[in-house]
Amino acid sequence: MPVEPAKKVEVTGNRIQQIVSESYNKYGNLLSHLSDKLGIELAASVAVLSVESGGVGIDRGRALIRFENHLFYKYWGKFNEAKFRQHFQFAASKNWLGHKFRKDPDGEWIDFHGDQDKEYEALNFARSLDDEKALLSISMGLPQILGSNSKLIGYDSVQEMFENFNKDIRYHIFALFDFFSPRMIKYLSGKEFVNFAKYYNGQGQARRYGKFIQDYYEAFPKNLG
Structure with a gap:
């Protein structure tokens, strides 16, 4: 169709x-x-x-994404607190706000939402720490559905959802x-x-x-x- x-x-x-x-x-x-x-x-x-x-x-050629720091904390960061805090920030009271990222633990913090190159930089770094947990922490594509909902919409894995969203x-x-x-x-x-x-x-x-x-x-x- x-x-x-x-x-x-x-x-x-x-x-x-x-x-x-x-x-x-x-x-x-x-x-x-x-x-x-x-x-x-x-x-x-x-x-x-x-x-x-x-x-x-x-x-x-890439699915539009938004990397959610607070969700990566939920899935990975709280079990790896020191490492997470070196690279990611979010606001304590409203955890969907105040998102910052830095690849270098001694580098400057950057705001990355609204810039797809920076979103992917944050995602790819997070994937190097834990591929599945990083993909669970992004919203994807036109509907901005979270990777954590991949099984709800019929996928066997979040990786499969991400691959398909990049295809068509x-x-x-x-x-x-x-x-x-x-x-x-x-x-x-x-x-x-x-x-x-x-x-x-x-x-x-x-x-x-x-x-x-x-x-x-x-x-x-x-x-x-």
Whole structure:
């Protein structure tokens, strides 16, 4: 099945409207097919992907990733405290913030989120410490699904998920719908975006992400609704 829709929409408007239109133009056909199967409005599915990754799943031949220091601490660092603290930092109160990395224990700390080369530098260093635990600690691709959910979406290993996400954007889109729980489907189809975000993004960021999804949903081209 083609990923792209047969008919594209014009990319105009503000940045959010442009991202939504670009996401539809790249993935709209497959998204429409899978959304219909689950009773989810296409605009809502496009909004989720647009919020999670800006509609970009593969960057220069690599899956878009975000390396989460606090998760690597959970899976590996707390058992190797001294080594972890030499190379990774995160905020104590809100552990998804304050992420810094340095390869050299005596080097300067760097902020690496938002730069895929630096994200991969952090990931590759972490993989040299523990390959599986490092991959469990990243969110991947268009839907930014954590490696720790690899078995939930049907993979035998997180390495298999990572390899497939680097191969073909279709794996990203199928993973999104495989990841949706009945509760997520209920809230997304009902346009209860904050409640959806509680389960997709976590309680701590539900209001923030729910508002983002609402904004992107409203930016979806009305002639496609």
